[in-house]
Amino acid sequence: MKKLKIIMTGGGSAGHVTPNLALIPKLKELGYDIQYIGTENGIERKIIEDEKIRYHIISSGKLRRYFDIKNFTDPFKVIKGVFEAKNIIKREKPNIVFSKGGFVSVPVVIGAYLNRVPVIAHESDMTPGLANKIAAPFCTKVCVTFPESINKIKNNKGVLTGTPIRNKLFDGSKIRGRQICGFEDKKPILLVIGGSLGSKVINDAIREELDDLLVKFNIIHICGKGNLEGKLKNKKGYMQFEYVKEDLPHLMAATDIFVSRAGANVIFELLALRKPNLLIPLSAKASRGDQILNAASFEKSGYSMVIQEEEINSKLLIKKLDELYNEKEKYKKNMSSSSISNGVEEIIKLIKKYTR
The missing domain is CATH 3.40.50.2000 (Glycogen Phosphorylase B;)
Known part of the structure; x- marks a missing residue:
């Protein structure tokens, strides 16, 4: 039987990478071939390469809510990144993509959508970050951490899972x-x-x-x-x-x-x-x-x-x-007395459910 393949993404800060690390042991246990898409110099590269996971590089501009001269050039990097991600996903043929957010994730999510590959995204904070706001229309489901966040995800895509926590902690x-x-x-x-x-x-x-x-x-x-x-x-x-x-x-x-x-x-x-x-x-x-x-x-x-x-x-x-x-x-x-639990199991259930 052909091995299932997942491409993960997320970067810009360790907070957009470490939750992926919490999922990796369970994904390996389930037999997934795990690959990662990130930027050349992003913090995610060293973290993921230390895990001996195959790493693909794309271009991506930073998404800003404030004025910066780079706001005029970075959209072109994002567009370039979309085509790079689209080609990687077309070549690698993953069964599903998991996105943890951060600016690198936008081209990857869109690239997956263009290849008709399901995408599960995760938002850690109470309100969605700019990258996840842009990416959400191209996602199959968006996992959230806080109960208050469900209503902030449109089109009934939000799923309360909690955040994935590394077992080694x-x-x-x-x-x-x-x-x-x-x-x-x-x-x-x-x-x-x-x-x-x-x-x-x-x-x-x-x-x-x-x-x-x-x-x-x-x-x-x-x-x-x-x-x-x-x-x-x-x-x-x-x-x-x-x-x-x-x-x-x-x-x-x-x-x-x-x-x-x-x-x-x-x-x-x-x-x-x-x-x-x-x-x-x-x-x-x-x-x-x-x-x-x-x-x-x-x-x-x-x-x-x-x-x-x-x-x-x-x-x-x-x-x-x-x-x-x-x-x-x-x-x-x-x-x-908190009812909030480790999000690993709930997110893995979604990944399994929507794996193509």
Whole structure:
């Protein structure tokens, strides 16, 4: 029997790639030949090639909601990418395409549609991103993470699945996590993460109050590429990383409370792991406001404490972290009662259902 083939896509940030990684083990188990379409220099390329998955390169321009001179040239890159994706899909003959969004996904989804190949897309945030808005008419179904999102997907294409979470995140060792960081005392651990590219606002806020925070916590700081602070390299109780991949499950297992941005992928991972967290969503000045909505939903459900980026100051940060740690059992209890589950199984059901 001919082997089933799936082409996956998504890129521009790690948030548009890591959910694909959560699906890959199950797809392999089901016997799918997995390939990927992305850009030449996108963050998705290294992540996917590290998984030993065949990677196809296309052109793609960035889609912007604001004025930029590249808005006049990038549409031509998108059009070029459509023809490149169309040709790849025609040659490879996949049975289905799965799109995680990001600007690279638009040419791929349209290319699949032109080849009459079914497309399942996934939207992590409460409101669809621009790429998924453009791609949705060419999709068979669009998976959503928040119940509030169903009505934002037209033509009855929306399906509530939750977000796919990597199983390896549940395999972390608390002991190994402490060993990796060299933490020898029993102080609770605070893990700070500002997204795949880091966050200057969060990095600066934590480092400004580092001495006071270290009185109570050991701190793991995942600060983003190029954001290591050399002067703090040997600071006792403080361990900084640009990016963590293989050891992340151990670090998360060892952590008592988190400070994080409010991207959908990371907050649903924290929910699945029942980890109390303080969310600092990306400001509406620097985004379309999706993280603010994500954080508000989690705060309303009792899963997270929230500080808006514009409100951050040293006294408030320390006060909120003390509150979060003292009330951590309340947050764990709220998260334990959540009906939201790992989205892997529901998305796999859809992929199987619509595989041509």
